[in-house]
Amino acid sequence: MSSKTLFQAIKEDHEEMYLYHDEYKRARQAGDVAAQARWARQLTWEVARHAVGEEIVVYPLMEKHLGEKGKQLADHDREEHQHVKEFLYQLEALKPEDEDYGRTIELVMASLHPHNDDEEIKDLPMLEAVISADASREAAQSFKKTKKLVPTRSHPSAPNQPPFETLVGLLAAPVDKVKDWFASFPTEEEMAGAKAELKHRDHDAAAGRAAATAGH
Ligand SMILES: [Fe+2]
Ligand SMILES: [Fe+2]
Numbered sequence: 001m002s003s004k005t006l007f008q009a010i011k012e013d014h015e016e017m018y019l020y021h022d023e024y025k026r027a028r029q030a031g032d033v034a035a036q037a038r039w040a041r042q043l044t045w046e047v048a049r050h051a052v053g054e055e056i057v058v059y060p061l062m063e064k065h066l067g068e069k070g071k072q073l074a075d076h077d078r079e080e081h082q083h084v085k086e087f088l089y090q091l092e093a094l095k096p097e098d099e100d101y102g103r104t105i106e107l108v109m110a111s112l113h114p115h116n117d118d119e120e121i122k123d124l125p126m127l128e129a130v131i132s133a134d135a136s137r138e139a140a141q142s143f144k145k146t147k148k149l150v151p152t153r154s155h156p157s158a159p160n161q162p163p164f165e166t167l168v169g170l171l172a173a174p175v176d177k178v179k180d181w182f183a184s185f186p187t188e189e190e191m192a193g194a195k196a197e198l199k200h201r202d203h204d205a206a207a208g209r210a211a212a213t214a215g216h
Contacts, residue, residue, distance in 0.1 A: 005133070006058065007124040009140040013050045013147075014116040020046060021109050028102060037096040040105060044088055047108065048167050051081045053146040054119075055175050057139055062123060065130045073123050080115040084108055085171045092168050146178075 004012075020043035027035035059074035066073065087108045094101040128136055170178070 003137065004140045005128065005136040006061075006139040006143065007120070007128055007136070009143050010054070010058065010124060011120055013046070013053075014120065017043060017046055017050070017109075017112065017116075021105070024105060033097045040091075040096055040101070043105070044091060044108070044167060047084065047112065048088060048170055049147045051084065052170060052175070052178060053143045055081065056146050056179050057143045058119075058123075058127075061131070061139055062127050066126055069126075073126075077115070077119070077123065080111065084111050084115070087111065088171060089168055092166075 020039055024036060024039035024043055027039055055078065059077060062070040062074045064070070087104055091101065091104050091108070094104065131139070
């Protein structure tokens with residue numbers, strides 16, 4: 001199991017958002033609209049996947065382990081996510097070259113910064129203090145799992161399509177539905193077991209073909 005705590009996993013994600021935002025600003029300064037579009041896409045999907053991951057894994061843990069205070073913090077966080085989502089919806093209707101697009105990206109980040117800081121300064125330290133180190137690492141794994149499975153872009157023709165193909169679809173999907181969808185995949189432990197077996201696999205295509213031919 002990875003040794004990352006939930007706090008570390010979340011903080012790393014926050015840093016990733018800031019990095020993509022910086023790349024976006026750099027592209028904007030350079031007047032490179034194509035690069036702006038790419039970084040904006042990377043940033044907005046990262047923000048969306050992060051928000052969904054927290055809503056599925058982190059906030060329920062706060063509610064479970066921090067009593068009434070946890071419920072309040074989680075409600076407050078979800079409300080702040082809602083503001084960010086509304087900006088993301090607006091972005092979907094704009095083009096990266098629009099003046100409003102850049103403004104909306106800045107609104108997204110201006111909402112996110114204090115929200116992320118609160119999670120790092122208040123919410124997560126409070127949660128980490130009342131759950132075991134193992135529980136924290138386990139939560140970090142679940143969080144990563146939810147993020148890995150949320151598409152980074154739409155794949156209209158891919159099999160096993162998630163119940164959302166677009167960023168708006170993902171954000172608009174009820175959390176319970178998204179949660180059920182994640183639960184329909186193997187657990188981290190099951191995947192780790194399968195991957196351990198992979199090391200011993202070496203399918204010999206030529207030998208298999210020869211054996212099949214000899215048999216006929
Ligand atoms: Fe958050
Ligand atoms: Fe966060």
